[in-house]
Amino acid sequence: MKKNKKVLLTKGQEGHLSDLRRGQKAVVLDFHNDNAALRRRLLDMGITKGVVIEIKKIAPLGDPIDISLRGYELCIRKIDMEGIDIKVI
Amino acid sequence: MKLALIGNQNSGKTSLFNALTGSNQKVGNWPGVTIDRVEGSIKKYHSTIVDLPGIYSLSPYTAEEEVSRQFILNEDLDLLINIVDATSLERSLYLTTQLLELNVDVVIAFNMYDLVEKKGIKIDIKKLSNELGATIIPISAKTGKGLDELKETIFKKKYLKNKHKKIYPSDIEKFIDDTIKFYNHPWKHKFHKRFEAIKVFEEDRDYKILLGDKLKAEHLLIEKKYAMDGEQLIASLRYDYIEKVRDKCVTYPPVKETKSDKLDKIFLHKIWAIPIFIVIMGLVYFLSISIVGGLTNNLISALFNGSESVKFTIGSFSWNAPIKLEGLGPLIARSLGNIGASKWAMSLVQTGVISGLAIVVSFVPQLICLFLCLAILETTGYMSRIAFFLDRIFHKLGLSGKSLIPFIVGAGCTVPGIMSTRTVEDENEKRVTIALVPFIPCNAKLTIISLISAAFFKQIGFLVALSFYFLAIVIIILSALFIKKVLKRKEHTTFISELPEYKSPNPIYIGRDVWDKTIAFFKRAATVVVFFSVIVWTLSSFTPSFQYIDGSKFTIEQSQLKYLGDGISWFFYFILGCRLDWAASVSALQGLIAKEQVISSMEVIARTSGAASIFAPGSPFAYFNPITAFAFASFNLFSIPCVGSLSAMRHELKSAKKMFIVIACELLFAWLLASLIGIWGVFIK
Ligand SMILES: Nc1nc2c(ncn2[C@@H]2O[C@H](COP(=O)(O)OP(=O)(O)OP(=O)(O)O)[C@@H](O)[C@H]2O)c(=O)[nH]1
Ligand SMILES: [Mg+2]
Numbered sequence: 091m092k093k094n095k096k097v098l099l100t101k102g103q104e105g106h107l108s109d110l111r112r113g114q115k116a117v118v119l120d121f122h123n124d125n126a127a128l129r130r131r132l133l134d135m136g137i138t139k140g141v142v143i144e145i146k147k148i149a150p151l152g153d154p155i156d157i158s159l160r161g162y163e164l165c166i167r168k169i170d171m172e173g174i175d176i177k178v179i
Numbered sequence: 180m181k182l183a184l185i186g187n188q189n190s191g192k193t194s195l196f197n198a199l200t201g202s203n204q205k206v207g208n209w210p211g212v213t214i215d216r217v218e219g220s221i222k223k224y225h226s227t228i229v230d231l232p233g234i235y236s237l238s239p240y241t242a243e244e245e246v247s248r249q250f251i252l253n254e255d256l257d258l259l260i261n262i263v264d265a266t267s268l269e270r271s272l273y274l275t276t277q278l279l280e281l282n283v284d285v286v287i288a289f290n291m292y293d294l295v296e297k298k299g300i301k302i303d304i305k306k307l308s309n310e311l312g313a314t315i316i317p318i319s320a321k322t323g324k325g326l327d328e329l330k331e332t333i334f335k336k337k338y339l340k341n342k343h344k345k346i347y348p349s350d351i352e353k354f355i356d357d358t359i360k361f362y363n364h365p366w367k368h369k370f371h372k373r374f375e376a377i378k379v380f381e382e383d384r385d386y387k388i389l390l391g392d393k394l395k396a397e398h399l400l401i402e403k404k405y406a407m408d409g410e411q412l413i414a415s416l417r418y419d420y421i422e423k424v425r426d427k428c429v430t431y432p433p434v435k436e437t438k439s440d441k442l443d444k445i446f447l448h449k450i451w452a453i454p455i456f457i458v459i460m461g462l463v464y465f466l467s468i469s470i471v472g473g474l475t476n477n478l479i480s481a482l483f484n485g486s487e488s489v490k491f492t493i494g495s496f497s498w499n500a501p502i503k504l505e506g507l508g509p510l511i512a513r514s515l516g517n518i519g520a521s522k523w524a525m526s527l528v529q530t531g532v533i534s535g536l537a538i539v540v541s542f543v544p545q546l547i548c549l550f551l552c553l554a555i556l557e558t559t560g561y562m563s564r565i566a567f568f569l570d571r572i573f574h575k576l577g578l579s580g581k582s583l584i585p586f587i588v589g590a591g592c593t594v595p596g597i598m599s600t601r602t603v604e605d606e607n608e609k610r611v612t613i614a615l616v617p618f619i620p621c622n623a624k625l626t627i628i629s630l631i632s633a634a635f636f637k638q639i640g641f642l643v644a645l646s647f648y649f650l651a652i653v654i655i656i657l658s659a660l661f662i663k664k665v666l667k668r669k670e671h672t673t674f675i676s677e678l679p680e681y682k683s684p685n686p687i688y689i690g691r692d693v694w695d696k697t698i699a700f701f702k703r704a705a706t707v708v709v710f711f712s713v714i715v716w717t718l719s720s721f722t723p724s725f726q727y728i729d730g731s732k733f734t735i736e737q738s739q740l741k742y743l744g745d746g747i748s749w750f751f752y753f754i755l756g757c758r759l760d761w762a763a764s765v766s767a768l769q770g771l772i773a774k775e776q777v778i779s780s781m782e783v784i785a786r787t788s789g790a791a792s793i794f795a796p797g798s799p800f801a802y803f804n805p806i807t808a809f810a811f812a813s814f815n816l817f818s819i820p821c822v823g824s825l826s827a828m829r830h831e832l833k834s835a836k837k838m839f840i841v842i843a844c845e846l847l848f849a850w851l852l853a854s855l856i857g858i859w860g861v862f863i864k
Contacts, residue, residue, distance in 0.1 A: 121411070126384075127240060128673050133414035134236035135675065136270050139407070141418070147443055147678075150452040151571035154580070156678050160418075161431075162267035163678040165567050167574070170673050 099178045107143065107157075108171035115144045116176035123173035136160040137174065180226040182333070183251055185278065186262030187271050188233030189679050191290040194320035194688075195262060196230040199330070203695065204230060206688050208560040209584065210677050211602035214243045216250055224334045228260075235270070237277045237374075238383065243601040251281070252371065258284050258333060265289040265317070266298065266680075268429060272421045275311065279341060280377060282370040285313050286338045288329055292317040299432035307428040314338040321685055343373055346420045350404070351412075354380055354397050361391060381410045439560075439680040446561065452568050459561075461645065463552040468629055469494050469641040472545035476633070479544070483537030485509045495638045508533030523727045527716060530786045535712025538782040538793075539704045539775045542626045546700060549622060550693045553591050558684035562587060563676070570674055576656060577663035579603060579674045582612040586655075589619040591696065593824040596621075597831055604673070611662050613831050614841045615655045617820040620647055622700065623774035624816050630778050631812045634794050635805040643809075647816060654817060654848075708779050711772060715765075715783045718743065728787075735788040735799065740765055753854035754814050756807045756861050762799035763811060773821050806860030810853045818849035 099105045099114070110116055118141050123129045136159055137143070146163060147156035154167045184192045188210035197204055200219030205212055210233060217230045231250060232243040239245040251259065261278050263271040278285050287308075289295070295302065295317075308315040316332055318325030332338050345352045358376040378386040380398065390398065398409065405412050446452060473492035481489045485506025491498050505513075508529040515525050556562050562584065570580030581603050589596025596616045603609040620628060628647050632640035718740035720728050728738055735741065744761025751764045766780040781793045781800060790798030803811070819825070819842045829838045 125673075128675075130238055130410065131240060131673070131675055133411060134238065134273065136273065136418060138411070138415040138418050140415075146440075147447055148449075149568040149571060150447060150449050151568060153571045153574070154567065154674060156567065160267070160269040162270050165570075165580075165674065165676045165678050167570070167674050170675065 101178050104175065104177045106172050107174040107176050108168045110145045110176070110178070112145050112148055114178060115142060116178045117142050119175040119177055121173055122175070128170060128173075132170075132174070135164055142179070143176070180224065180257045180334070181255070182226060182228045182258050182260055183254070183256050184228065184230050184260050184262055185247060185251060185274075186233060186290075187235055187264060187267075187274060187677075189677060190233060190262045190264040190271065191320045192233065192262045193230055195260075195288065195290065195318070195326075196228065198320050198323060198326055199228060203691050205692070206685075207557040207562075208679050208682050208684075209557065209563045209566070210679065211243065211581070211584070211599070214598060214601040216246055221330075224330075226334070234274065236274055241602060241604045251278075251283075256283055258286060258338075260329075260333070261285050261287045262290050263287055264291050265295045265302065266291050266300070268302075269418070269421055269425060272311075272424075273417055275313075276346065276417045276420065277374070279311065279313060279344065280371070280374040282341070282372070282374075284338060284341045286329075286333060287311070287313050287315045288325075289315055289317045290320055292325065293319040293322055301430045303428045307424065308339070310424045310428065312339060312342040312344040347413075347416050350397075350401055351380070351416070354394070354401060357394060357397065358390075361394065377413060381413050382408070383410070437680070442681050443564070446564050447568060452564075456565060456568075459556075460648075463549065463556075464645060464648070465494075465641055467545045467548040467552065468625075468632075468644050471548040472542070472629055472633075473497075475544040476541050476629070479541040480537055481506060483507050483533055483540070494641065508537070522729060523720065526720065526787070527713070530783055531713045531716030531720075532709055534786050535716070535779045535783045536704055536709055538630075539626060539708050539779050540701075542629060542775075543697065543700065545629065546622050546625065547693060547697055549625065550591060550696045551689065553587070554689045554692045555684055556587070558682065558689060560679045560681045563679055566676070567678060574674070576659035577666075578608050578612060578659060579605065581674065581676065582608060585612050585616050586619050589616045589621060591622055593617050593619075593621045593820050594827045597824060597827040600831060607666065610832060610837070611659060613828055614662075614844075615658055617824055617828075617845065618651050618654050618658075618817055620651060620816050621774070621820075622696075623821070626775045626778050627812050627815050630793070631808045635803070635808045647812065650813070651816070654852075658848075703773055704775070707773050708776055711769060711776050712779050712783050715740065715769075715780045716787060719784055719787045730789055735784070740784070750850075751811075751814075754807075754810050754850070754857040756804075756810070756857045758802070760799065760802075767811070767815055770815050771819060771822060773823075774815065777815055804860065806863075807857060810856035810860065813856060814849050814853035816849075817852060818846050820845075 099109050104119065107116065118137060118139055120139065121129060141159055143157050143159045145155060146158045154165050155171065156163055156165050184196055186192050189208065193204045193206045193213050196202065196219060197206065199221055202219050204217055213230060213232045215232065219228050219230065220226065221228060229250065231247040234244045234247045237248055239248045259278055261275050263275065275287060304315050304317060314332060316325055316329045318329055355373065355376045358379055359372050375386060402408055407415065446455060470493055477490045481504045483506055485504055485508065487503055489500045489502045491500060512525040512529040515528065566580040566583045569583055573580050573582055584602065585596045585599045588599050593616060597613055600609050600612045603612055628644050632643040636643040719735055719738045721739055722728060722733055722737045723739050723742060726733060728735060741761045744765040747768060748759040748761045748764040751767065752759055755763055762784050766777050766784065769776040769780045785793045785798035785800060788797060788799060790796065794800050794803055825838065825842065828841065829835055832838050
């Protein structure tokens with residue numbers, strides 16, 4: 091497991107979905123992902139350009155993370171969130 | 180008419196299926212309960228209806244999702260019933276937009292409408308129905324509201340025909356039309372042209388066929404214009420369309436903290452989540468084994484076998500009630516004796532049938548308690564939380580959080596446990612999970628655990644019982660790590676799962692679930708266990724020359740069973756503390772048939788040899804000490820599972836060879852572990 095430096099994003103800043111803290115909201119800008127199946131899954135679950143995502147719950151061991159979007163909640167691993175570019179709102 | 184139920188996972192398809200057909204398929208509050216298609220009939224309307232595994236889109240990921248897609252694309256259906264969880268409209272309608280592209284009519288059932296009203300969400304059904312171009316019926320599969328209207332709409336054909344509304348911008352719609360027109364490749368599914376043309380636009384890997392130059396240019400132009408590739412573009416446009424429709428027809432109340440959020444503050448607490456989980460599981464087993472089991476076990480045994488007094492225990496307290504019971508077995512035997520039956524016939528009934536059955540049945544109340552607790556965990560939504568917070572640990576072991584569900588289901592019975600591995604996306608993870616599920620002690624194995632812990636560890640019996648589960652977890656972790664090392668897998672797998680809201684369990688479903696499992700246990704006891712117990716009785720009551728063993732001229736040491744057992748007792752030599760014991764050996768062997776048969780066989784052998792219970796003086800098992808007992812139980816728990824599980828394993832692994840490899844490993848492992856414990860017992864003596 092690589093431990094990347096904790097980047098703290100504030101309002102208006104851009105980064106990856108995995109950098110957000112609990113309670114933060116962000117809008118999705120783009121994907122970069124080489125796993126085609128994962129990409130398809132994320133799209134199907136509603137993670138498209140422009141959607142607003144809120145970090146709702148974090149598992150007690152720090153991973154996975156429960157995000158809320160489009161009126162429902164989705165659990166997703168941090169590593170899969172790295173490929174999603176966002177802008178904090 | 181032929182209908183299919185299709186919708187997202189956990190949207191209530193099976194609940195509706197049960198309500199419409201009066202059947203009793205499993206319902207649970209986690210995604211992926213239904214793993215195969217199930218047919219049912221609505222007799223009144225001469226119709227067949229098919230329940231399918233939940234899917235989020237018509238691009239499947241897992242085996243069970245592929246079942247659903249293949250079914251709706253290839254089957255000749257009169258109507259699709261699209262079940263929508265109306266509390267998460269946006270995500271659910273995504274699938275609806277895809278279904279409406281198929282060449283089949285769709286009726287949309289807005290399920291969970293009771294929750295919609297409770298939450299104060301206002302949906303203009305008529306307007307929404309107009310927008311989508313399909314009939315919508317609000318229902319609640321739980322309370323039954325709206326079901327009559329749904330039936331009326333479907334069977335009196337009062338629904339709208341599929342209009343194939345054009346929901347994309349005109350340039351994309353033009354591409355779709357052109358594709359349908361100019362496309363000269365044989366269509367994969369002869370009916371669903373619009374659906375397939377859109378798949379072509381998405382450049383789906385299953386539909387990558389050569390496009391003509393003109394269409395190619397068109398495609399390129401569109402991708403450039405929107406700055407997205409086809410796949411991304413279609414998904415975005417679908418959601419855009421849904422948002423637009425939603426804004427027109429739905430009003431949400433201001434967001435506030437939901438009940439689920441509040442509960443998750445406790446159950447997913449950073450520090451307390453795992454202790455709470457351990458306490459809950461501990462309580463489940465404490466309640467089942469120490470309280471319910473302690474209060475009923477001896478009583479049932481006495482009802483069947485007779486006793487001078489009945490012992491009740493709760494945890495470490497026990498009370499000997501001076502209740503004298505003759506017992507069913509002795510009663511029948513006495514009646515038979517009165518009409519002049521011979522001695523062996525009396526013994527056959529009293530020992531072979533009644534005692535063999537009684538020991539298994541005496542565990543029924545605690546199993547009911549266990550089934551009840553597991554059903555509550557499953558239906559409230561807590562199980563999804565466990566999968567969520569243990570995912571990190573599972574990830575380290577090379578498994579996904581979804582592998583947890585098979586383990587928990589497997590604590591009830593290994594067979595459905597193994598079958599529920601279908602929801603695990605990655606093929607390797609799935610195989611590893613299948614191989615490891617049998618290590619979790621199932622309800623039949625619980626009888627062995629309870630017997631051993633009550634007989635040898637009295638005061639700390641409950642803790643010993645738990646220690647078997649703890650041992651199982653340690654074994655699973657070590658095996659998973661070992662397999663991960665051997666397979667040297669690097670690529671990471673994903674875990675994407677919906678976190679369902681907490682729901683109060685539906686008592687009817689829980690009742691039915693517990694009832695079904697209990698009846699299944701009884702059935703096995705009354706058929707398989709009785710059958711084999713009678714065989715054990717016969718083989719242990721006659722010598723090889725068929726002389727009846729009445730305890731005076733011959734003893735059980737001259738029985739046929741002994742000679743058979745002698746042939747295999749070498750295998751258990753170390754496990755039983757360096758002792759060749761035919762009786763324990765033949766009993767363990769019968770675990771292959773059903774694990775509860777192990778104790779039934781021991782009981783019949785003990786009673787045939789004149790002892791009052793399995794470990795009482797005079798029984799061939801009288802030499803058992805706590806360590807031999809622990810070793811013997813370990814072997815039975817962790818070696819080859821019963822035949823039912825083996826066939827489930829073969830089916831899910833899709834290979835007999837793989838199954839044999841798995842069970843050979845399990846057998847070797849269990850033998851080594853139990854032998855080590857057995858030998859250790861000899862040393863410390
Ligand atoms: N409140 C409420 N709960 C419902 C309703 N319908 C279903 N449920 C609950 O929703 C959960 C899921 O129901 P299922 O019928 O198992 O859902 P499914 O669509 O078959 O799920 P999968 O087989 O996993 O795809 C269960 O806990 C049900 O009790 C409803 O109308 N109202
Ligand atoms: Mg179902």
